[in-house]
Amino acid sequence: MDIFVQQIVNGLVLGSIYALVALGYTMVYGILGLINFAHGDIVMVGALVGLSVFHALSGSGLPVPLVLLLAVGAAMVVCMALGVSIERLAYRPLRHAPRLAPLITAIGVSILLQYSAALVWSKQYIPMPELLSPTRFTVLGAHVTDLQAAIFLLACGVMAGLYWFITKTRVGTAMRATEQNKEVAGLMGIDINRIISLTFLVGSGLAAVAGIMVVLYYGIGHYSMGFILGLKAFTAAVLGGIGNVRGAMLGGMLLGIIESLASGYIGDLTGGFFGSNYRDVFAFLVLVLVLVLRPSGLLGQASGERA
Amino acid sequence: MRIFRALPIITAAAAAIMLSACGKEEATSAASKAPATxxxxxxxxxxxxxxxxxxxxxxxxxxxxxxxxxxxxxxxxxxxxxxxxxxxxxxxxxxxxxxxxxxxxxxxxxxxxxxxxxxxxxxxxxxxxxxxxxxxxxxxxxxxxxxxxxxxxxxxxxxxxxxHDDQQGPTLANFAVRKLGAKSIAVIDDSTAYGQGLADAFEKTVKELGAHVVAREHTTDKDTDFTAILTKIKGTNPELIMFGGIDPQAGPMAKQMASLGIKAKLIGGDGIQTPNFIKLAGDASEGQMASMPGLPKEKMPGGQEFMNKFKSKFNADVExxxxxxxxxxxxxxxxxxxxxxxxxxxxxxxxGKTRLQGIIGPIEFDEKGDLRNGPITVYVVKDGKWEALETVVPGGAPSPQAAAAPKIPAGATQAGY
Amino acid sequence: MLGFRLTTPAQKFVAFGVIALGLLVLPFAVEALLGRTWVRIIDVALLFVMLALGLNVVVGYAGLLDLGYVAFFAVGAYVYALLASPHFGIHLQFWALLPVGALVACAFGVLLGAPTLRLRGDYLAIVTLGFGEIIRIFLNNLNRPVNITNGPLGITLIDPLRLGDMSLSRHYTLGDLTIAPVHSYYYVFLACALFSIFVSLRLEDSRIGRAWIAIREDEIAAKAMGINTRNVKLLAFAMGASFGGISGGLFSAFQGFVSPESFTLLDSIMILCMVVLGGMGHVPGVVLGALLLTALPEALRYVAPLQQSWFGEVLVDPSDLRMLLFGLALVLMMLFRPAGLWPSRVRKREFAEG
Incomplete structure (x- = not known):
């Protein structure tokens, strides 16, 4: 039982990160109908910017919360600027092109970001300086560190804030309107371009936060860390129902838990035939099954056009 | 079409570059040829x-x-x-x-x-x-x-x-079972030829020595989250966890072991015995062990000097x-x-006839071109530094007879992989 | 483009003869001028021509974005490797094995196609990407509990192409001319690539080819016109996959070694880029794309010495530069020349209309 609870805890922490990244995918997909392959790499940039700040300030004697805040701030500023400029330069001119064009552009941007990062930060694995020393406590027989708890709570808080922003504020309403029908939203006096920029701004900001979390939790950063994370997060977004903010949160958490439980128990369940080596297969299998059986995802609305 | 209009300019520029490069090359080769004679x-x-x-x-x-x-x-x-x-x-x-x-x-x-x-x-x-x-x-x-x-x-x-894997794995296993007295061991590999080969050879010897492999798990060389497999391993209560892989995984793994409250130590091969492992794992690196072929570097003639020269020349530690x-x-x-x-x-x-004292130890090849069994040193992290714990010389001093022995399992391991 | 048209049969005949002769002496001319490295690069480029043409059937003709195409290449390669190596002690002949590889890849194509028929565009892209990764993960892990693929170690000592006593892995001399394995494989790959081009061109103008294009343009309209979209799409997947299967087999024989790391996502994306950069659905464009994208990265390796001579140090690692240019090219192409470097007229019009 302890083991089971522990696996759920593991899954929730991993899922929090997936969920934050998935939000970026889901928002962009909802509004542009585009899989922003570069989103995972924006997370990477956020992580590496954060690491640079940590390295620069780790010996400065500043209080730890301030260092954290500065790192998050720097990462957010860089990622937001990056996200908005990518949309402006690479995606906006292609808004009316056939669907394949922006998708391939996104792959190109992803490669560009990775190798630009390799130039800036080198291709070494960058360790996190000793900044935090997490303390451990026990919940229901499972070990949880305060860092894990903080990641989970912060992710939930950010997501709740985003949900409020999208459902309750004027700008959020404009975003939803743009998502439903760009032309009509434009006629209603909404500046479509501004709203799309804003979507990228928010999505990239969340990516920065997720990047910092990855760095704090795993203690490691690398220029190629974003792609697989991005794929998993996209899977989470699809699982929850792409274009749906609540779906992304649910999908992220679920995918985290599925991965944890699958790699923890599949060996026993299949008599040792499948082991934890098939962990990544589960994520993709979930993706295929959801798309084939329920393309609108768990919380999405059934829509013939997307499927 | 704009590209095409620019094409002549680009071609001309490229040609100029190539010409100048060729010119330079000729100049330098001529310069190097002159003193050559x-x-x-x-x-x-x-x-x-x-x-x-x-x-x-x-x-x-x-x-x-x-x-x-x-x-x-x-x-x-x-x-x-x-x-x-x-x-x-x-x-x-x-x-x-x-x-x-x-x-x-x-x-x-x-x-x-x-x-x-x-x-x-x-x-x-x-x-x-x-x-x-x-x-x-x-x-x-x-x-x-x-x-x-x-x-x-x-x-x-x-x-x-x-x-190669069939040399280092058994040595590590011997150390784990005989010296550390571990009776229940969990084994993880990173699904690469290196990591899996090492882990397989380790597992095989551990079993031969009568110890128990309580869990065999796998990850990949791109993963950073091992909590799921570590949690599973925790349930089997091992005294030691062996990881066949390299430091970008081993570092976070040690951290996650600590946060899951796993008391067992981590042991690995030369892929982990790096300064980066200590940086990546931080405090959690303390007490973890890894082997490295060769004598401890500070005992090697020229070993420490090599490290210093490397550091000053490339401004990086030896990975x-x-x-x-x-x-x-x-x-x-x-x-x-x-x-x-x-x-x-x-x-x-x-x-093939080399007999050389290198940084990594005595270098001699067998008839296949493999390094004859040289010494392998097991290190432990102490106060944030790798410290030599023990040097194992498999089968005594490297001699032709001793070196011939480990080749036999080659066929057997092929079946085992 | 050429400024003149080949009209009379005699002119056509001469032009054909010149091209044929050129292709025949190409490896030796290249070796004399640039070294044997480039003969090998051309060999690999020809393999990629076949792969790109196969993917072109799926992406270019039928308009189904496949991001996991390398899986079929992998399947073909492993079929050949497993049945012509000491791994199982089976040594079948290549003329039997290549069709088997194509058939097995074909079956995988249908396996992937069947459940994903309802999906379109981006979703299909992601599912195929997942499929490609799943195949690779299985190849990497099917060494336990029963050893089938030999896992990450891969399979070594794969038989070269051989017929009777003739083995392509040996050197032959013809007068003063030494025919090295790279040359022999060049002719085999050239023949296969030409055959693929022929099949592609014939497919394009066939009833099926037109059905594919109809589906790409408008699936609902195609259905209304009486095209069995399900079967026709499955055929596209199967056809594309079998191209991949054959080139996989040839790759195995050429390399003598296969392991899962040859079949990563990046390889899939590379093949896609060949199709996209060259010109989706246009055979000459795709061939150009494959040749360019195989040769350019190799040419870029020479940039490091240039930097050295200009700046006194290597500022940008040539391989980083290669990837940077590669990413930039994808973005710029889509922005300024979305139909590809050498597009077909139909496709160009389509992208212009948007």
Whole structure:
């Protein structure tokens, strides 16, 4: 039982990160109908910017919360600027092109970001300086560190804030309107371009936060860390129902838990035939099954056009 | 269409560049040729092939730097072969850890008249490339490919200066069971040829020694989240966890073991015995163990000096295989000296007869080109530093008989993989 | 483009003869001028021509974005490797094995196609990407509990192409001419690539080809016109996959070694880029794309010495530069020349209309 609870805890922490990244995918997909392959790499940039700040300030004697805040701030500023400029330069001119064009552009941007990062930060694995020393406590027989708890709570808080922003504020309403029908939203006096920029701004900001979390939790950063994370997060977004903010949160958490439980128990369940080596297969299998059986995802609305 | 209008300009510019480059090249080669006749300096090209880009670039560049240092040191020493002064020149090629690119790069090194090659990093690259070096009759020393198959293809030109999986794994297992007295051990590998080979060899010996392998789990060389498999392992209550893989995984793994409250220690192979592991794992690195072929570096003649030189030259710590790359260059130089020739056809037979004291330990090859069982040292992290714990010499001093023994399991492991 | 048209049969005949002769002596001319490295690069480029043409059937003709195409290449390669190597001690002949590889890849194509028929565009892209990764993960892990693929170690000592006593892995001499394995494989690959081009061109103008294009343009309209979209789409997947299967087999024989790391996502994306950069659905464009994208990265390796001579040090690692240019090219192409470097007229019009 302890083991089971522990696996759920593991899954929730991993899922929090997936969920934050998935939000970026889901928002962009909802509004542009585009899989922003570069989103995972924006997370990477956020992580590496954060690491640079940590390295620069780790010996400065500043209080730890301030260092954290500065790192998050720097990462957010860089990622937001990056996200908005990518949309402006690479995606906006292609808004009316056939669907394949922006998708391939996104792959190109992803490669560009990775190798630009390799130039800036080198291709070494960058360790996190000793900044935090997490303390451990026990919940229901499972070990949880305060860092894990903080990641989970912060992710939930950010997501709740985003949900409020999208459902309750004027700008959020404009975003939803743009998502439903760009032309009509434009006629209603909404500046479509501004709203799309804003979507990228928010999505990239969340990516920065997720990047910092990855760095704090795993203690490691690398220029190629974003792609697989991005794929998993996209899977989470699809699982929850792409274009749906609540779906992304649910999908992220679920995918985290599925991965944890699958790699923890599949060996026993299949008599040792499948082991934890098939962990990544589960994520993709979930993706295929959801798309084939329920393309609108768990919380999405059934829509013939997307499927 | 705008591109087409610009085309003539681009072409002209490119032509100008090429012309100027050619001009320069001719100038330099003429300059280097002039003293060649006077002082009899022979330029000898040594190739190095490793992934210089991609996720494994840090290790590839480590190898390149190690080889570069070897070449520079030899040039500074002023090597004389057959009465002529020899100057080494390094040709570094990026194989991108990709088997197809590896063969292209190998062909390129052959075309560029490299007389010897240090490389490649991955077994997956070393194996297809070895065919091309063999066809060209150029000796190849891999500093890092541990796949037993690499030297089992029957090529006279393939060598390696790293203990292969069937050598290091059993030593590590012996240490774990006999010295540490571990009776229940969990084994994790990273699903690569290196990690899995090491872990399989370890697991096999552990079982033979009567200890219990309580869990066998797998991850990948790109993962950073191991909480799920570690939680499962925790449920089996092992006394020791062995990881076959490299530091970018081992670092976070040690951290996650600590946060899950696992008290068992982590033990691994040479892929973990790196300064990076300590940086990545932080406090959680304390007390973890790893083995490394060769004697402890501070006990090696020139070992500490090598580390210092490397640090000052490249402003980076030695990651992993730089010493192997460095030694490989010296193996070639030594063979050339004994053959009195820089012609690969002449010095190739001498490579197999190498008896050299390298940074990594005594270097001798068996008839397949594998390193004869040298000493393997187990290290432990103490106060944030790797400290030598014990040096194990498998089967006593390296002698022909002792070295012949570990070759037998080669066929058996093939079935076991 | 050429400025003149070949009209009379005699002119056509001469032009054909010149091209044929050029292709025949190409490897030796290249070796003399640039070294054997480039003969090998051309060999690999020809393999990629076949792969790109196969993917072109799926992406270019039928308009189904496949991001996991390398899986079929992998399947073909492993079929050949397993049945012509000491791994199982089976040594079948290549003329039997290549069709088997094509058939097995074909079956995998249908396996992937069947459940994903309902998906379109981006979703299909992601599912195929997942499929490609799943195949690779299985190849990497099917060494336990029963050893089938030999896992990450891969399979070594794969038989070269041979017929009777003739083995392509040996050197032959013809008068003063040494025919090395790279040359022999060049002719085999050239023949296969030409055959693929022929099949592609014939497919394009066939009833099926037109059905594919109809589906790409408008699936609902195609259905209304009486095209059995399900079968026709499945056929596209199967056809594309079998191209991949055959080139996989040839790759195995050429390399003598296969391991899962040859078949990564990046390889899939590379093949896609060949199709996209060259010109989706246009055979000459796709061939150009494949040749360019195989040769350019190799040419870029020469940039490092240039930097050295200009700046005194290597500022940008040539391989980084290669990837940077590669990413930039994808973005710029889509922005300024979305139909590809050498597009077909139909496709160009389509992208212009948007």
């Amino acid at each position: 006077a002082d009899q300096v022979v330029i000898v090209k040594i190739g190095v092939a490793a992934p210089l880009t991609g996720p494994q670039a840090h290790i590839g560049n480590d190898i390149r730097n190690g080889v570069q240092l070897g070449v520079d040191d030899l040039n500074a020493q002023g090597l004389t072969v057959g009465g002529k002064k020899v100057k080494f020149e390094l040709l570094a090629e990026d194989d991108e850890a990709n088997p197809t690119k590896a063969t292209t790069v190998a062909q390129k090194l052959v075309d560029s008249k490299a007389v010897a090659v240090v490389g490649h990093f991955n077994s997956g690259a070393s194996i297809p490339a070895s065919k091309i070096y063999s066809d060209a009759g150029i000796p190849q020393i891999s500093p890092s490919s541990t796949n037993p198959k690499y030297t089992q293809q029957g090529f006279k030109t393939t060598f390696r200066v790293v203990a 992993l295989f730089a010493p192997m790359g460095y030694d490989a260059v010296f193996v070639f130089a030594d063979a050339m000296k004994r053959a009195g020739s820089t012609d690969p056809a002449k010095f190739l037979p001498e490579v």
